[in-house]
Amino acid sequence: MSAATETLYAQRLERYVTAMRNGKPDRVPIRPFVAELTAKYAGYTIQEVTQDYQKAFAAARKCAADFDWDAVVGNMVYGWAGLVQAIGLKYYASPGVELPPDTPFQYLEPPEDQAWMQPDDYDALAADPTGYLLNVWLPRVSTDVSPTGQPTSMRNNLSFLKGGMAMLQYFQGFGTQAARLRSESGTVSAICGILKAPLDILADKLRGYKGLCADLFRRPEKVLAACEALAPHLLEVAASGADPEKNVPIGLWMHRGCVPFLSPPQFEKFYWPTLRWIVEGLWARGHQTLFYAEGDWTASLRYFAELPERSIVFHVDRSDPLAAHRTLGDKFCISGGVPNDLLAFGTPEEVRACCKRLLDGVAREGGYIMDASAIMQDDTKIENLRAMTDFTREYGVY
Amino acid sequence: MTAEPPTRRPPGVCIPWEEKRREMPAIRGDERLVEQVWKDVDALGYMYIWQILLSF
Numbered sequence: 116m117s118a119a120t121e122t123l124y125a126q127r128l129e130r131y132v133t134a135m136r137n138g139k140p141d142r143v144p145i146r147p148f149v150a151e152l153t154a155k156y157a158g159y160t161i162q163e164v165t166q167d168y169q170k171a172f173a174a175a176r177k178c179a180a181d182f183d184w185d186a187v188v189g190n191m192v193y194g195w196a197g198l199v200q201a202i203g204l205k206y207y208a209s210p211g212v213e214l215p216p217d218t219p220f221q222y223l224e225p226p227e228d229q230a231w232m233q234p235d236d237y238d239a240l241a242a243d244p245t246g247y248l249l250n251v252w253l254p255r256v257s258t259d260v261s262p263t264g265q266p267t268s269m270r271n272n273l274s275f276l277k278g279g280m281a282m283l284q285y286f287q288g289f290g291t292q293a294a295r296l297r298s299e300s301g302t303v304s305a306i307c308g309i310l311k312a313p314l315d316i317l318a319d320k321l322r323g324y325k326g327l328c329a330d331l332f333r334r335p336e337k338v339l340a341a342c343e344a345l346a347p348h349l350l351e352v353a354a355s356g357a358d359p360e361k362n363v364p365i366g367l368w369m370h371r372g373c374v375p376f377l378s379p380p381q382f383e384k385f386y387w388p389t390l391r392w393i394v395e396g397l398w399a400r401g402h403q404t405l406f407y408a409e410g411d412w413t414a415s416l417r418y419f420a421e422l423p424e425r426s427i428v429f430h431v432d433r434s435d436p437l438a439a440h441r442t443l444g445d446k447f448c449i450s451g452g453v454p455n456d457l458l459a460f461g462t463p464e465e466v467r468a469c470c471k472r473l474l475d476g477v478a479r480e481g482g483y484i485m486d487a488s489a490i491m492q493d494d495t496k497i498e499n500l501r502a503m504t505d506f507t508r509e510y511g512v513y
Numbered sequence: 514m515t516a517e518p519p520t521r522r523p524p525g526v527c528i529p530w531e532e533k534r535r536e537m538p539a540i541r542g543d544e545r546l547v548e549q550v551w552k553d554v555d556a557l558g559y560m561y562i563w564q565i566l567l568s569f
Contacts, residue, residue: 309567348563351524
């Protein structure tokens with residue numbers, strides 16, 4: 116790596132970390148969460164970046180270098196299809212297989228009566244979450260894994276062999292990717308590690324959203340017990356994958372804990388207590404959490420405000436950025452807030468005006484990171500992303 | 514939530530060392546080394562299943 120690139124990397128890391136700790140760096144950092152957009156920009160199909168992660172890595176590096184961003188995620192195209200195929204996961208629809216080659220992957224949620232976790236399973240999950248996942252859940256979500264107690268098969272054996280080797284290879288690829296981003300363009304890897312709220316995991320991968328909603332009324336104590344049983348494991352997984360240097364945050368992907376998916380009382384009772392316990396546990400170990408708050412979380416902001424100062428970065432999707440700043444800005448960094456529909460259908464002039472409102476209203480005293488509201492898929496216009504980037508670099512100087 | 518609820522398999526563990534140790538003959542060398550390596554590799558299995566749940 117050249118000395119100039121290393122200096123650039125150090126400047127960007129300092130800028131990014133200062134903002135995340137709610138301080139005022141030399142200028143507003145730019146850290147776009149770009150997913151399938153990278154394929155569009157680099158000349159790949161969405162199938163290519165979803166199935167061939169080396170192409171996804173290459174596309175991310177090209178965007179980072181060409182746009183000169185401060186920080187990016189090594190690969191924001193979530194869920195590598197190679198591992199999905201190796202294990203035979205049933206809850207994915209992949210581009211180029213079940214979907215057209217230029218359609219982003221989709222999660223599939225089965226009908227309530229075929230949920231991966233049945234209502235009667237709550238006690239088993241709460242008693243032994245890891246055992247439940249291995250013995251009950253994995254055989255149900257995989258085409259190849261044999262149910263416990265039934266005859267094994269070559270497909271069963273291969274799913275673990277191929278799945279384990281492939282996962283290791285993929286995760287090791289992120290280390291190489293981080294090093295290449297650093298040495299080739301001086302770009303910081305934006306996050307490290309993964310976290311989801313216990314209730315989101317119950318909805319996303321176990322009971323399904325509809326089933327979980329029914330459970331909140333029919334068996335609320337079982338839901339709470341399951342959340343409490345999952346929490347220590349989610350904390351462990353998040354901490355084990357976190358940045359050992361404690362610079363960049365753990366990504367928390369918040370899906371369906373906000374209005375209208377949950378009412379505020381349901382959020383307070385079911386979603387927040389265990390999530391708060393995890394986030395505070397991570398902060399006690401020195402790790403920040405990035406709340407990637409999909410949807411409108413305005414009704415929940417006052418709860419987040421109770422967290423320890425600087426323990427989180429709050430990413431604005433459909434929440435009101437100014438309301439988020441008013442409620443959280445004294446303690447936490449805010450990121451995002453440029454609507455994705457504006458980036459998809461607006462003009463560069465409209466994007467610049469939006470960025471100006473954000474920089475004037477939220478970033479005045481530091482503690483702000485420029486980004487779109489949600490992960491950018493292939494509908495973002497390149498000229499609008501360029502406008503967001505260039506305007507912030509010019510106007511976002513302190 | 515103030516304390517970790519009890520589970521048969523604590524976080525980071527698929528098959529506890531104590532369970533595995535009962536299956537093994539007398540260990541003639543450094544038992545602590547055997548235990549540590551068992552735990553390190555067992556943790557990979559734990560990572561595998563929880564990462565499928567969370568990341569894929």
